[in-house]
Amino acid sequence: MKILYDHQSFSGARYGGVARYFYDLMHNLKYEQGVEVELALQFSNNDYLKNEDIKKVIPFSFFLGYGRTNMMFSHINRLNSALHLLRNNFDVFHPTYFNDYFFTFLSKKKPFVITHHDVIPEKFSTQYACLDGFDKYHKQKVLEKASKIIAVSENTKQDILEIFKIEPEKVEVIYHSTHFATFKPNDSIKINVPARYLLYVGNRDNYKNFDVYVEAIAPLLKKQDDLHLICAGNGKFTPTEQELFKSLNVEKRIIHHEIENDDVLYQLYNHALAFVYPSLYEGFGIPILEAFACECPVILSNRSCFPEVGQDAAIYFNPIDKEQIAHEVEKVIDNQALRRELIEKGKKRLQDFSPSITASKTLKVYQSIL
Known part of the structure; x- marks a missing residue:
């Protein structure tokens, strides 16, 4: 054939x-x-x-x-x-x-x-x-x-x-x-990132709901002064995004990181406190599987296919409820035992993909x- x-x-x-x-x-x-x-x-x-x-x-x-x-x-x-x-x-x-x-x-x-x-x-x-x-x-x-x-x-x-x-x-x-299911990272490649950060991956436009997500976690970023948000890929921040960060007084806590290769992306997931996907709608959501494979706790919008893909291996929130977004994110990053539980469930769920x-x-x- x-x-x-x-x-x-x-x-x-x-x-x-x-x-x-x-x-x-x-x-x-x-x-x-x-x-x-x-x-x-x-x-x-x-x-x-x-x-x-x-x-x-x-x-x-x-x-x-x-x-x-x-x-x-x-x-x-x-x-x-x-x-x-x-x-x-x-x-x-x-x-x-x-x-x-x-x-x-x-x-x-x-x-x-x-x-x-x-x-x-x-x-x-x-x-x-x-x-x-x-x-x-x-x-x-x-x-x-x-x-x-x-x-x-x-x-x-x-x-x-x-x-x-x-x-x-x-x-x-x-x-x-995801190819990360069998990926073997190059341990010699190191990335320079803050000790504690949340990870966002990919496109930030339209239905991705990025601006609402930033507004939701801004109080958390200010409350925990060592916490950062890293946005990986999809180009540098636009003037509109920079203005949003500045208006929320979190411009120094939100960082853009290029994805030079798979080794860099793997480490960005692996070192993060959690990967958060606040999208209003997706057909699937490959970054969920990437996070599972990289042993990164996952926090998801409760819309569209996300509960189907993540099942019990993720924590969910209403993507238009800023208070609930902040609450669920804080619950995960402040609870090491919960993060370990999500990582183990994610590895198990990954076997189906x-x-x-x-x-x-x-x-x-x-x-x-x-």
């Missing part, structure tokens, strides 16, 4: 949950399941492809500026994907995003599978309609033509069935996983449509 993946999630992304999902999936299918995989990609700066075990790609510099250069190489990569489709040398096609360019080039005899990570743009259309650049009608066409749809949680499957006109039997739930399980279940989906 040969599976073809396209360029979409890798063209302009150095990091990112979707690209990581597809890289881990291809790696495990190739090296553990013995499946032939092909990534239709020529130009990319994606960090996950650096060791060339899946695909040797050509990195590029942003000589036309970031946006224009990315757009140019994305179009080149799309042409390359189209050529792979026209060659017809594969059994199943798995596009890595929702652009439907492939309709023109994919043989009607060849099945394709699409993974749906979340329905946030559709579920909250008045607030986040343009988050991924594809409207509901566009996605409906792709979902209708797909042989199978992979939803990354039961919560996401129910959202898909609620919002799109799709037959329930067409949607298979396959959880995300291995990359091998994700790959083997996805392979069964591919086999079912041939």
Whole structure:
């Protein structure tokens, strides 16, 4: 069996949950399941492809500026994907995003599978309609033509069935996983961080609820003068964020930390008092698994898929109740026994989310449509 993946999630992304999902999936299918995989990609700066075990790609510099250069190489990569489709040398096609360019080039005899990570743009259309650049009608066409749809949680499957006109039997739930489950950190790499800190990871915009979270814990940061908040990844703080910190008088207690590599991210989780995920909605929430794998206590919003993923291995709060957020966070960071309990429960819960399980279940989906 040969599976073809396209360029979409890798063209302009150095990091990112979707690209990581597809890289881990291809790696495990190739090296553990013995499946032939092909990534239709020529130009990319994606960090996950650096060791060339899946695909040797050509990195590029942003000589036309970031946006224009990315757009140019994305179009080149799309042409390359189209050529792979026209060659017809594969059994199943798995596009890595929702652009439907492939309709023109994919043989009607060849099945394709699409993974749906979340329905946030559709579920909250008045607030986040343009988050991924594809409207509901566009996605409906792709979902209708797909042989199978992979939803990354039961919560996401129910959202898909609620919002799109799709037959329930067409949607298979396959959880995300994390490569940190088998990751062996490089002990020689050291990070310079405060002794006591809370960790926030990734995007801070829109439904991530970051501003409410900061407002909620600001009194706690001032109350415990050795406590800090570290925000990892997603670029330096914006002027708006800096103004918020200053207005709350916590600007010296909130730190941005770049994620240079997996070793740095692992240590950021591992040394934290707790990882807090205050998002209003997610399709899955891979950082939860990362925290479990790095032996970091987890505190979550009680919305969407979070209780499904975390179960009893996390503490939960109402993400719009600032007093409750502060209360639950303080309860965890001031109770060493509770933190140890959460770490042990997290390690146990992580066993249900291995990359091998994700790959083997996805392979069964591919086999079912041939």
